[in-house]
Amino acid sequence: MLNFEFYNPTKIVFGRDTIAKLNGLVPHDARVLILYGGASAQKTGTLDEVKAALGKREIHEFAGIEPNPSYETLMQAVEQVRAQKIDFLLAVGGGSVIDGTKFVAAAANFEGEAWDIAVKRGANITSALPFGSVLTLPATGSEMNNGGVVTRKSIQAKLAFHSPLVFPQFSILDPTKTFTLPPRQIANGVVDAFVHTVEQYLTYPVQGQVQDRFAEGLLLSLIETGPKVLAEPDDYDARANLMWVATLALNGLIGAGVPQDWATHMLGHELTAQYDIDHARTLAIVLPSLLSVRRNSKRAKLLQYAERVWQITEGSEDARIDLAIQRTRDFFESLGIKTRLADYELGQDAVETVLGQLDKHGMTALGEHQDHTLAVSRTILEAAL
Amino acid sequence: MLNFEFYNPTKIVFGRDTIAKLNGLVPHDARVLILYGGASAQKTGTLDEVKAALGKREIHEFAGIEPNPSYETLMQAVEQVRAQKIDFLLAVGGGSVIDGTKFVAAAANFEGEAWDIAVKRGANITSALPFGSVLTLPATGSEMNNGGVVTRKSIQAKLAFHSPLVFPQFSILDPTKTFTLPPRQIANGVVDAFVHTVEQYLTYPVQGQVQDRFAEGLLLSLIETGPKVLAEPDDYDARANLMWVATLALNGLIGAGVPQDWATHMLGHELTAQYDIDHARTLAIVLPSLLSVRRNSKRAKLLQYAERVWQITEGSEDARIDLAIQRTRDFFESLGIKTRLADYELGQDAVETVLGQLDKHGMTALGEHQDHTLAVSRTILEAAL
Numbered sequence: 001m002l003n004f005e006f007y008n009p010t011k012i013v014f015g016r017d018t019i020a021k022l023n024g025l026v027p028h029d030a031r032v033l034i035l036y037g038g039a040s041a042q043k044t045g046t047l048d049e050v051k052a053a054l055g056k057r058e059i060h061e062f063a064g065i066e067p068n069p070s071y072e073t074l075m076q077a078v079e080q081v082r083a084q085k086i087d088f089l090l091a092v093g094g095g096s097v098i099d100g101t102k103f104v105a106a107a108a109n110f111e112g113e114a115w116d117i118a119v120k121r122g123a124n125i126t127s128a129l130p131f132g133s134v135l136t137l138p139a140t141g142s143e144m145n146n147g148g149v150v151t152r153k154s155i156q157a158k159l160a161f162h163s164p165l166v167f168p169q170f171s172i173l174d175p176t177k178t179f180t181l182p183p184r185q186i187a188n189g190v191v192d193a194f195v196h197t198v199e200q201y202l203t204y205p206v207q208g209q210v211q212d213r214f215a216e217g218l219l220l221s222l223i224e225t226g227p228k229v230l231a232e233p234d235d236y237d238a239r240a241n242l243m244w245v246a247t248l249a250l251n252g253l254i255g256a257g258v259p260q261d262w263a264t265h266m267l268g269h270e271l272t273a274q275y276d277i278d279h280a281r282t283l284a285i286v287l288p289s290l291l292s293v294r295r296n297s298k299r300a301k302l303l304q305y306a307e308r309v310w311q312i313t314e315g316s317e318d319a320r321i322d323l324a325i326q327r328t329r330d331f332f333e334s335l336g337i338k339t340r341l342a343d344y345e346l347g348q349d350a351v352e353t354v355l356g357q358l359d360k361h362g363m364t365a366l367g368e369h370q371d372h373t374l375a376v377s378r379t380i381l382e383a384a385l
Numbered sequence: 386m387l388n389f390e391f392y393n394p395t396k397i398v399f400g401r402d403t404i405a406k407l408n409g410l411v412p413h414d415a416r417v418l419i420l421y422g423g424a425s426a427q428k429t430g431t432l433d434e435v436k437a438a439l440g441k442r443e444i445h446e447f448a449g450i451e452p453n454p455s456y457e458t459l460m461q462a463v464e465q466v467r468a469q470k471i472d473f474l475l476a477v478g479g480g481s482v483i484d485g486t487k488f489v490a491a492a493a494n495f496e497g498e499a500w501d502i503a504v505k506r507g508a509n510i511t512s513a514l515p516f517g518s519v520l521t522l523p524a525t526g527s528e529m530n531n532g533g534v535v536t537r538k539s540i541q542a543k544l545a546f547h548s549p550l551v552f553p554q555f556s557i558l559d560p561t562k563t564f565t566l567p568p569r570q571i572a573n574g575v576v577d578a579f580v581h582t583v584e585q586y587l588t589y590p591v592q593g594q595v596q597d598r599f600a601e602g603l604l605l606s607l608i609e610t611g612p613k614v615l616a617e618p619d620d621y622d623a624r625a626n627l628m629w630v631a632t633l634a635l636n637g638l639i640g641a642g643v644p645q646d647w648a649t650h651m652l653g654h655e656l657t658a659q660y661d662i663d664h665a666r667t668l669a670i671v672l673p674s675l676l677s678v679r680r681n682s683k684r685a686k687l688l689q690y691a692e693r694v695w696q697i698t699e700g701s702e703d704a705r706i707d708l709a710i711q712r713t714r715d716f717f718e719s720l721g722i723k724t725r726l727a728d729y730e731l732g733q734d735a736v737e738t739v740l741g742q743l744d745k746h747g748m749t750a751l752g753e754h755q756d757h758t759l760a761v762s763r764t765i766l767e768a769a770l
Contacts, residue, residue: 001625003400008393014642015388207622209609210630213602221594237592240386244642245595253638257399257629 001208004257010144011170014244016236018174019046022053022090025132025170030088031058033081035101037065037093041136044180050092050134060084065093068272068279069100071115071152077104078114081129089131091168094185095140095192098133099148102166105129118150122161132170136177138243139189139280141196141250143171151273157361158273173247175239183230186242187335188280190226193246194219194331195283199262200255202291202301203368208258215254216308221245223309226335263366264290267377270357277344284332284339289384291325293376297369341385351381386593389642395529396555399629401621403559404431407438407475410517410555415473416443418466420486422450422478426521429565435477435519445469450478453657453664454485456500456537462489463499466514474516476553479570480525480577483518484533487551490514503535507546517555521562523628524574524665526581526635528556536658542746543658558632560624568615571627572720573665575611578631579604579716580668584647585640587676587686588753593643600639601693606630608694611720648751649675652762655742662729669717669724674769676710678761682754726770736766 013021026032032054034047041047051059062077080086081104091101105128107114117125135143142148147162178186201215221241228238248254267290268282277285295302299317306312306324315323329339341350358364358377366372398406411417417439419432426432436444447462465471466489476486490513492499502510520528527533532547563571586600606626613623633639652675653667662670680687684702691697691709700708714724726735743749743762751757 001400001622001629003403005396005398007396011390011392012641013390015386018388207626209606209626210602210633213606214599217595217598217602221598224594237386240642241592241594244386248595256397257625 001206001257002259006252006256007164008144008167008252010168012144012173012247013170014173016174016176018172019049019134020053021172022050022134023055026054026057026088026090028057031060031084031086032088032090033060033062033077033084033086034090034092035062035065035077035097035104036091037063037067037097040180041092044177046134046136046177047092050090060086065097065100067096068149068151068158069096069103071118071150072154074100074103074107074150075114078107081108087129089129091131091133092136094135094137095142098135098142098168099140099150101131101133102128102142102148103150103161105131106161106163106166115152118152118157118159118161121159122147122163122166125161125163125165128163128165130169132172133168134172134174134177135243137181137185137189138178138239138246139185139192141193141247143168143173144247144251149269156273156357158269173243175236175243178239178243179234181233183336184278186229186233187337188278189242189246190222190229190335191280191284191332191337193242193249194222195264195280195287196249197222197254198287199264200258200260202298202305203259203261204297205300205304206258211254211256211258212304218245218249218254219309223331226331230335259368261368263372263377266358266363266366267354267380270354270361271350274353274357275344275346275350281337281344284337285341285344285384286380288325288329288339289380291328292322293380293383294367294372295321297371341381347385348382351378351385354381386591386642387644391637391641392549393529393552393637395553397529397558397632398555399558401559401561403557404434404519405438406557407435407519408440411439411442411473411475413442416445416469416471417473417475418445418447418462418469418471419475419477420447420450420462420482420489421476422448422452422482425565426477429562431519431521431562432477435475445471450482450485452481453534453536453543454481454488456503456535457539459485459488459492459535460499463492466493472514474514476516476518477521479520479522480527483520483527483553484525484535486516486518487513487527487533488535488546490516491546491548491551500537503537503542503544503546506544507532507548507551510546510548510550513548513550515554517557518553519557519559519562520628522566522570522574523563523624523631524570524577526578526632528553528558529632529636534654541658541742543654558628560621560628563624563628564619568721569663571614571618572722573663574627574631575607575614575720576665576669576717576722578627578634579607580649580665580672581634582607582639583672584649585643585645587683587690588644588646589682590685590689591643596639596641596643597689603630603634603639604694608716611716615720644753646753648757648762651743651748651751652739652765655739655746656735659738659742660729660731660735666722666729669722670726670729670769671765673710673714673717673724674765676713677707678765678768679752679757680706682756726766732770733767736763736770739766
């Protein structure tokens with residue numbers, strides 16, 4: 001097992017009818033800015049429920065945080081925070097809204113151009129406004145971690161940042177708030193949580209028995225829950241399991257003490273930045289291909305994955321690995337998520353473009369061994385055509 | 386899944402050579418009281434290493450916190466804290482030292498008689514000194530939770546208390562510090578972590594898929610690691626897995642959103658208070674018997690346990706349950722932990738005495754359904770003779 005530090009102070013308030021607890025979680029004298037995405041927060045009544053729970057506090061709103069939140073939009077929120085002397089932020093939405101709120105929290109008091117936060121990956125964050133979240137879309141884990149991703153449209157860049165200062169103080173997870181989500185977003189959430197887990201699991205063995213068991217537990221839960229959440233949108237327990245699994249898949253726990261990959265995400269981010277493909281879909285395109293191409297350095301864990309997650313115990317090593325990858329691809333496809341670049345009408349041109357962007361962003365030594373070069377990315381992307 | 390809140394702000398610093406990190410974890414102007422148990426902290430050099438890491442801070446020491454820490458001893462530490470104007474506590478030891486330190490932290494500024502903290506189960510704690518821990522004995526999980534147990538010798542009472550104010554700020558977990566532990570303490574640690582997990586798992590199903598998978602992962606890890614930690618005391622990875630598993634078994638995570646039992650602990654506490662049997666050994670006596678007696682209300686989970694933890698899939702329901710309980714008992718015995726009251730030279734007299742104490746302490750409606758009466762406890766204890 002590798003040395004590690006684990007710290008996660010976010011309070012999770014989970015279950016039915018938990019939005020009312022906001023009153024005990026947000027300071028009573030706070031000047032609150034509620035940040036959210038589109039019209040769905042209003043249409044579903046969640047926004048009204050949030051405002052009712054906040055009672056007589058001074059409340060302002062910022063709408064319009066888009067999927068893959070843009071620097072351009074978030075800086076408008078920063079201006080509003082400064083103008084209205086906001087001292088508490090409340091994200092109401094999914095990972096994009098929460099990521100965006102983290103950026104706003106860090107940028108509010110940042111000196112200099114705030115894009116530097118993304119360029120420096122958050123290392124230059126020295127203070128942040130306190131904030132909480134009301135999660136409405138299970139997927140990214142942003143509700144219980146200290147990272148975010150921000151996109152700058154003008155230069156087609158999508159960059160991740162981290163800081164211990166941008167943990168949410170609390171996150172409210174009410175599974176009933178996901179009942180009205182479109183199937184596309186639910187399917188994306190399942191795949192997103194699945195790939196988050198795989199990035200921290202399918203590397204090389206370091207005798208992290210409990211980390212492995214936990215990662216396998218998350219994957220098994222997703223395989224069990226995935227079809228149910230799509231087939232029965234108001235199955236509370238299925239939605240609850242997806243919501244809690246997605247949070248646990250990226251709250252630092254399963255990655256503590258083990259190597260991590262994240263190359264699938266780096267390639268995926270470029271696909272989203274260039275072609276506006278949903279984040280989870282880019283992961284579903286890259287992952288099966290990456291696992292196949294990287295089978296030698298991931299061999300021991302791929303065989304363990306085949307056995308413990310897919311109950312594949314017969315055949316040669318490569319046959320078991322091939323079958324496990326096929327099952328993974330089939331699982332994504334069964335959720336309605338296409339796994340080939342061609343399915344998104346992308347071909348060799350896109351491969352060249354993505355490779356150019358990876359090079360430009362310094363993504364030339366990725367993966368758990370830092371030996372995932374541009375040449376490896378080329379093989380993976382071409383195998384994903 | 387049940388509604389839940391999860392909050393755990395303890396920072397874990399895990400791995401080799403991590404004691405040196407104390408310098409960055411304890412405030413530089415702190416007046417520190419180091420609390421520890423017996424001579425082993427000195428003999429192994431851990432205490433010197435801790436003091437060296439603390440550098441020029443003002444350091445005081447309190448030695449002699451015993452297994453099942455006593456109110457009488459802890460109040461001496463409280464007097465020292467007050468006399469020396471201590472403002473930071475550092476526990477160096479196992480669960481007893483950390484539990485004791487939590488009590489001292491809460492008692493230091495408590496108004497009135499501090500035993501009331503135990504009587505009120507911690508609900509009356511309104512402030513506590515900040516503290517951290519250096520864990521040397523994996524077992525109780527106290528290093529990453531907000532509970533403790535304190536014993537008052539004069540009235541043979543052993544009571545648990547909880548408060549969000551007594552989370553350690555940090556805990557340092559260096560598996561190499563466990564290399565010199567006697568086999569008895571290591572075996573106790575395996576059983577303690579095992580039973581902590583079972584108390585939160587073997588109840589009734591609430592569709593907590595991920596909680597179940599995580600609990601099963603902890604149990605499988607203990608079954609894999611248990612023999613290794615005893616056979617090869619300096620196997621770093623085996624000790625690391627035991628240490629991290631024991632922490633995760635009682636940090637609130639696997640119990641969030643699911644029913645919990647804890648009757649095994651309540652009966653075990655009385656056995657320790659009356660007969661001074663090691664905590665883990667009392668759990669090993671009670672658990673197999675309790676699972677057998679309570680098989681009807683725990684049936685669905687016992688069958689799941691049989692299948693997923695012990696790979697038992699054949700035979701009638703009761704045959705599978707019997708075999709799973711036998712495997713559990715055999716596992717404890719394989720670690721050198723006896724599982725019958727008779728092994729500790731206790732008979733029917735002890736049953737009557739423990740029942741009397743349970744009655745006296747109001748332990749008359751235990752378990753996940755609060756239907757574990759004194760009559761049920763009698764059946765369990767008699768089956769454990």
